[in-house]
Amino acid sequence: MAKVTDLATLSKTNVGGSDYLLVTNSTTGSSKRLTVNSMFPAISTAGTSSETLYNSATLTNKNQIVFKGLKSGTASNLTVATTSSNLILSLVESGIDLNECDNTSASFMTGVDFTKTVTSQCPVINGGTGLATIAKGAMLYASALNVISATAAMSTNGQLLIGNTTSGIPTVSTLTAGDNMTITNAAGSITLAASLTTMSAILDMQDLNIDLGTAYISSNGSTNQGVRVTGANTYLGASGSYFSDDILNIGGGGIRLSDAADIKPTAQDGTTAGKDLAVEGGGSVNGAGGILSITGGTATGSGTGGNVLVTAGKSGSGTDGSIVMKTYTSATATAAITISPEGQDVTVNTGSIIMATEGIKMRHASYPDVIKYQGTAATTDDGTAVLSAANILTGIVQCTPTADRSKATDTSANLISGLNLLVNGDSFDFSVISLATNGTSHITITGGTAVVLVGCMVVSAQDLAEDAFTSGVGRFRVTRTSGTVATIYRIG
Numbered sequence: 184m185a186k187v188t189d190l191a192t193l194s195k196t197n198v199g200g201s202d203y204l205l206v207t208n209s210t211t212g213s214s215k216r217l218t219v220n221s222m223f224p225a226i227s228t229a230g231t232s233s234e235t236l237y238n239s240a241t242l243t244n245k246n247q248i249v250f251k252g253l254k255s256g257t258a259s260n261l262t263v264a265t266t267s268s269n270l271i272l273s274l275v276e277s278g279i280d281l282n283e284c285d286n287t288s289a290s291f292m293t294g295v296d297f298t299k300t301v302t303s304q305c306p307v308i309n310g311g312t313g314l315a316t317i318a319k320g321a322m323l324y325a326s327a328l329n330v331i332s333a334t335a336a337m338s339t340n341g342q343l344l345i346g347n348t349t350s351g352i353p354t355v356s357t358l359t360a361g362d363n364m365t366i367t368n369a370a371g372s373i374t375l376a377a378s379l380t381t382m383s384a385i386l387d388m389q390d391l392n393i394d395l396g397t398a399y400i401s402s403n404g405s406t407n408q409g410v411r412v413t414g415a416n417t418y419l420g421a422s423g424s425y426f427s428d429d430i431l432n433i434g435g436g437g438i439r440l441s442d443a444a445d446i447k448p449t450a451q452d453g454t455t456a457g458k459d460l461a462v463e464g465g466g467s468v469n470g471a472g473g474i475l476s477i478t479g480g481t482a483t484g485s486g487t488g489g490n491v492l493v494t495a496g497k498s499g500s501g502t503d504g505s506i507v508m509k510t511y512t513s514a515t516a517t518a519a520i521t522i523s524p525e526g527q528d529v530t531v532n533t534g535s536i537i538m539a540t541e542g543i544k545m546r547h548a549s550y551p552d553v554i555k556y557q558g559t560a561a562t563t564d565d566g567t568a569v570l571s572a573a574n575i576l577t578g579i580v581q582c583t584p585t586a587d588r589s590k591a592t593d594t595s596a597n598l599i600s601g602l603n604l605l606v607n608g609d610s611f612d613f614s615v616i617s618l619a620t621n622g623t624s625h626i627t628i629t630g631g632t633a634v635v636l637v638g639c640m641v642v643s644a645q646d647l648a649e650d651a652f653t654s655g656v657g658r659f660r661v662t663r664t665s666g667t668v669a670t671i672y673r674i675g
Contacts, residue, residue, distance in 0.1 A: 558577055
C-alpha cells in the first residue's frame, strides 16, 4: 500500500462525488467508504424572495460560512448594536420625518392644514389659544371679541362657571344655599342637602308620592300622633295603636263633620252588589264589649232635638229592604224584630214583647184593639185525656162529652215551659168550649202536678132552655206562680 505522504493532495474545493474516505470498524474489522462531500454542510435560504444572511461567494470553500453584517440605512432613524450576544435594533422616534412618510393608507395627517408657519403664540384661527400663558386652575372661554380668554384661577372648593347675562362672560363663583338647603363644598365635590324643618312656601309634590316610612304628619313633629300611613292602612289620632287590620284607624277622639254629610261606599255599576257598611263597638278579650250609641242632635235652647232615622234601602223595580234588629242566640246572631216594607209591619221573629213599666196602648181610631191570629183550635177526646200545654197554647180547647168527664191539666213544669212563662207573673189565657148540647154532660177540670186551681172548674154543657141557660164555655188564665208552680184561674 502506498504511503499517505506519497499521495497527491486533494483540496476541499476540488472534492467531487467520487472522492471517498476509508472507514474501518475496529470491532468487526469490516471496512467501508464515506463520501467526502457529505461531510460539508449545505447552506440555503428558506424564505421566498428573501435576502440571504450569508455571503454566497464564500460557500466554495465548503466548510467556511461568511455572514452578512447588519447596518442602519439612516442612523438618525434606526440604530444597530450588540448587547450580550443579541443584536438590538432601536427606532429613533425623534428622527422620524413625517414629510418622508406615505400617508396614502394611514391618513394620520387628514384635516391638519396650517396655512403658514406659526411663531410665538398660535392664533385661534390656526387652532391655537392665542394666549402666551394660562394660570393654573383657569378655564378658557370665548370673549366678547370672539377670541379665547381665561378666567381667574378656580382655586376655591365648590367653584363653578356660572353664566352671566350682564357681561356675557361666565363668572367663577360658588352656589348659594336657599331656604331648606345646605351646601357643603369640598375638594372636587359639591354636596347639596335638603332640610325641610321649616317650609317657606307651599310644598307642591307635582303628583309624586311621599314615603313616610314609620313616621307621622303632625302639627308639632311629635311621634306617635297625627297621621300615619302604613301599607294600605291609615292612622289618625293623638294616641293609641297606630296600625291594625282596618284601612282607617282613629285614636284619641271622634270624627267631627263641619256640615251635613253622608258616610257610604261608592255605588256599583251593572249587576254588582253594593258594598256593605258595618258600624260596631269595640271588642274585648275579657272585658265588656264597647257600646254602640246613635244619638240625635241636642238642641240646647228651645229648638227640637234631632230625630234618629233608620231607613231601609229603596229598590227601583225590585224588593225594598227591611229593617232587621238582631241579638245573639248562643254564638249566632238571630233576627229579633223585622220591620217590612210596603206596610211597615213589625214582626217579632223570636222572643216576646215585654212591657216593663206600662201596658200596650192602642190609640188608632180604626184599630182600637189587638188583631190576634187564631190557628186551629185543639180538640180533646170524650174521655179523661189530659189538657196538655200544646192544647192550651192554641187558645181554644174543644170537647164533645157524652157524659160527665173529668180532665186533668198538664203538669206545672210542662205548662211553664210549653206556654213560655219565663218569669213569675207571666200568664196565658185560654178557653174551653163544650160542644155537648144535652145540658147534662159537663166537663170538670182538675189540676195536674203542682197546678193550683182557683174558681169553678166546671164547664157545663150547652142548654138553651131559658130557665137553665148555659153557654158551654169557660175562660181560664194560667199564671206562673213560681219556677215550679202554676195557678189556673177561672176568669169567665
